[in-house]
Amino acid sequence: VVSEAFVTLCTSDAYVIGACVLGHSLRRTKTEKMLVCIVTKSLSPENRQQITDVFDQVEEVDELDSGDVANLSLLQRPELGITFTKIQAWKLTQFSKCVFLDADTLVLGNVDELFEKGEFAAAPDVGWPDCFNSGVFVFTPSNTTFSEILALSKTTGSFDGGDQGLLNAYYSNWSSSDATRRLSFVYNMTANASYGYAPAYQRFKDDVKILHFIGSHKPWHGMPQPGPGSTAIVQLFEKWWRVHDD
Amino acid sequence: VVSEAFVTLCTSDAYVIGACVLGHSLRRTKTEKMLVCIVTKSLSPENRQQITDVFDQVEEVDELDSGDVANLSLLQRPELGITFTKIQAWKLTQFSKCVFLDADTLVLGNVDELFEKGEFAAAPDVGWPDCFNSGVFVFTPSNTTFSEILALSKTTGSFDGGDQGLLNAYYSNWSSSDATRRLSFVYNMTANASYGYAPAYQRFKDDVKILHFIGSHKPWHGMPQPGPGSTAIVQLFEKWWRVHDD
Ligand SMILES: O=c1ccn([C@@H]2O[C@H](COP(=O)(O)OP(=O)(O)O)[C@@H](O)[C@H]2O)c(=O)[nH]1
Ligand SMILES: O=c1ccn([C@@H]2O[C@H](COP(=O)(O)OP(=O)(O)O)[C@@H](O)[C@H]2O)c(=O)[nH]1
Ligand SMILES: [Mn+2]
Ligand SMILES: [Mn+2]
Numbered sequence: 125v126v127s128e129a130f131v132t133l134c135t136s137d138a139y140v141i142g143a144c145v146l147g148h149s150l151r152r153t154k155t156e157k158m159l160v161c162i163v164t165k166s167l168s169p170e171n172r173q174q175i176t177d178v179f180d181q182v183e184e185v186d187e188l189d190s191g192d193v194a195n196l197s198l199l200q201r202p203e204l205g206i207t208f209t210k211i212q213a214w215k216l217t218q219f220s221k222c223v224f225l226d227a228d229t230l231v232l233g234n235v236d237e238l239f240e241k242g243e244f245a246a247a248p249d250v251g252w253p254d255c256f257n258s259g260v261f262v263f264t265p266s267n268t269t270f271s272e273i274l275a276l277s278k279t280t281g282s283f284d285g286g287d288q289g290l291l292n293a294y295y296s297n298w299s300s301s302d303a304t305r306r307l308s309f310v311y312n313m314t315a316n317a318s319y320g321y322a323p324a325y326q327r328f329k330d331d332v333k334i335l336h337f338i339g340s341h342k343p344w345h346g347m348p349q350p351g352p353g354s355t356a357i358v359q360l361f362e363k364w365w366r367v368h369d370d
Numbered sequence: 371v372v373s374e375a376f377v378t379l380c381t382s383d384a385y386v387i388g389a390c391v392l393g394h395s396l397r398r399t400k401t402e403k404m405l406v407c408i409v410t411k412s413l414s415p416e417n418r419q420q421i422t423d424v425f426d427q428v429e430e431v432d433e434l435d436s437g438d439v440a441n442l443s444l445l446q447r448p449e450l451g452i453t454f455t456k457i458q459a460w461k462l463t464q465f466s467k468c469v470f471l472d473a474d475t476l477v478l479g480n481v482d483e484l485f486e487k488g489e490f491a492a493a494p495d496v497g498w499p500d501c502f503n504s505g506v507f508v509f510t511p512s513n514t515t516f517s518e519i520l521a522l523s524k525t526t527g528s529f530d531g532g533d534q535g536l537l538n539a540y541y542s543n544w545s546s547s548d549a550t551r552r553l554s555f556v557y558n559m560t561a562n563a564s565y566g567y568a569p570a571y572q573r574f575k576d577d578v579k580i581l582h583f584i585g586s587h588k589p590w591h592g593m594p595q596p597g598p599g600s601t602a603i604v605q606l607f608e609k610w611w612r613v614h615d616d
Contacts, residue, residue, distance in 0.1 A: 198569045248499040251567020252574065254555040284569035292570075299554060303546050309500040321497020323444045323530035324538075328498065 128239050129158035129180075129219045132227050135187060135206050136164075140171040141344045141368070142227035147178035149367045153234040158219070162212055185212040190277070195285030201340060204286035208277060211287065214263065214270035226259035228337040229312075230364050235333050238262055238311065244295050245305045247312035249288070250320060254299040258288040259336045260312040314338045315360045319353025335360055344368075374485050375404035375426075375465045378473050381433060381452050382410075386417040387590045387614075388473035393424035395613045399480040404465070408458055431458040436523070441531030447586060450532035454523060457533065460509065460516035472505035474583045475558075476610050481579050484508055484557065490541050491551050493558035495534070496566060500545040504534040505582045506558040560584045561606045565599025581606055590614075 130150055134143040147159055161179040163172060164187045176182050188208035196202050213224050223238045225231070238245075243264035246256035263269075273294050282289035292298070298305060309317070313332045316339070318325050337343055343364035348357045376396055380389040393405055407425040409418060410433045422428050434454035442448050459470050469484045471477070484491075489510035492502035509515075519540050528535035538544070544551060555563070559578045562585070564571050583589055589610035594603045 195569055198572065200568075248494055249567060249570070250496050250499055252555060252563055252570035253494040253496060253499045254574070255567070255570050283573040284567075289569060289573075299552070300549050302548050306545075308545060309498060317498055321495060321501070321530075322446075323441055323535060324495075324498035324501050326444065327529040327535075328500070 127158075127219045128221050129160045129216065129223075130155065131160045131162065131213050131216060131222045131224050132229075133162045133207075133210050133213070133224075134167065134175060134227055135209050136166055137168055137171050139227040140167065140174055142342060144174055144178050145344075145364060145368050146225060146227055146229055146231065148370065149231040151178075152367070152370075153231055153236075155234060155236055157223075157236060157239065160216065160219075160222075162209070162216075164209060183212075183216065185209065185215070188212065188274075188277070190282055190285050190290070192281060192285035195281075195283060195289065197285075199284050199286065201286070203340075207287040208282075208290065210258070211270060211273045211277070211290070214265050214273065215267060216265045217267060219265055221262070221264055224261050224263060225334070226336060228342050229259055230335045230337070230367060231333065232335065232363070233333050235311065238307070241307065242304050244298070245307050246295075246298065247307040247309050248299075250314055250317055255288070255292045256295070256298050257312050257314065257336070257338075258291045259314075259338065260307065260334055261291075262307070310334070312336050315357055316353070318356035318360060325356070335363065337361075337364065373404075373465045374467045375406045375462065375469075376401065377406045377408065377459050377462060377468045377470050378475075379408045379453075379456050379459070379470075380413065380421060380473055381455050382412055383414055383417050385473040386413065386420055388588060390420055390424050391590075391610060391614050392471060392473055392475055392477065394616065395477040397424075398613070398616075399477055399482075401480060401482055403469075403482060403485065406462065406465075406468075408455070408462075410455060429458075429462065431455065431461070434458065434520075434523070436528055436531050436536070438527055438531035441527075441529060441535065443531075445530050445532065447532065449586075453533040454528075454536065456504070457516060457519045457523070457536070460511050460519065461513060462511045463513060465511055467508070467510055470507050470509060471580070472582060474588050475505055476581045476583070476613060477579065478581065478609070479579050481557065484553070487553065488550050490544070491553050492541075492544065493553040493555050494545075496560055496563055501534070501538045502541070502544050503558050503560065503582070503584075504537045505560075505584065506553065506580055507537075508553070556580070558582050561603055562599070564602035564606060571602065581609065583607075583610065
């Protein structure tokens, strides 16, 4: 039996709409994998029910928080300490392989081929591309891995105060590992890339399979302010809203 | 005998100061490799002499220009068609291996270890990291490769109108090739990365070996305007000026 799952995380009411739209976007791709959402006690009963309606399995876990104010302020995202909860995904040992997706991602087509990649696979972060972006990754659940990452979170901590710095510290040889560990950027196109290198975006945008709406302004907060690249961002936000309204 | 060289390009008077400071920065690293500058007829005699004073070898080549106004305007850099001249570097067949460096790069420490990488090796571009940045790359001169890239420039052209789009079209499997083809970002740290992912910059900045001042505002144009990340950029510009004034 296949025991593979897409996994997302929702630790707060503010991300429920993101998780649900992501779940819908996956259903539209006719994926054969299970859809799992990790939640914490902090969700309201109504929101918890919404999650249950979309996902095959809802896993309640304890909150983990970095409490690392200094590094989070460097990131200008004080709210992201809670993303340490993401590492609880490694405890889903009922599955042989999983693909983690942030609740602010949107799947545009079937991506079941991601399960052919090995643990640990991720796409580069456009901010510092020797690091991977931790919004999309392929992993193998393992209590040992979970314990090791948890231990590292207590000894070394995270250089950005969130899960991305922690996971990059744990998988620190990612950038020098082979191609099976690297996902193409089309599996984690951070929406700001639409204006970072415009000719490449024009050239490759039709290949994009997963959009990732990084930053504090999410599609469910409304359209972005006019500014550099906002035309392209508006178009990407509209893709999210089309799935939302479907 | 070892016949390996660092190679840069200077097609216009405006980049002479950049090429000379790069050359100085390489000398300070006590490199054992040759220093070569590719030039065109358009340099003034005084500027040509300045280049000759710094580099071991000066190679005059014909200008190649993409003339691709549409794609260059997407890049907002109409002046970069001339960077097609860069592919003339593959004709330096007197060398068994070369490392190309843009004239707007600055070497901070000995990087002779780059010659251990195979053809073709480069670092990811932060705009679209499935593409490499063509400001720093390891290559093996070859008339065949030269002819193939030249032919591609005429049939397919460049998706960005400059050498980077052309070279990424030629080495189109770069992002899925193995680790020997990938350079760490510390060998081509584009200066804008200092504010893209600030915690990673803080964490890894002391490892940086080559700075790359991409964009139309180069260090020799004066200090950047105050703005997001300008404090870090000023510090990086100052590193360039310290070598300049040395
Ligand atoms: O209050 C929060 C903050 C984050 N998250 C989860 O952690 C992920 C990472 O946070 P975010 O996507 O906002 O970070 P970014 O991608 O902008 O760096 C989110 O997508 C959610 O899955 C959450 O559930 N509640
Ligand atoms: O008029 C020009 C434009 C470019 N170049 C060379 O081509 C490289 C690429 O251009 P640039 O570095 O300005 O592009 P960027 O790195 O900003 O994309 C330069 O570093 C120079 O080596 C040159 O010699 N003359
Ligand atoms: Mn995210
Ligand atoms: Mn350059």
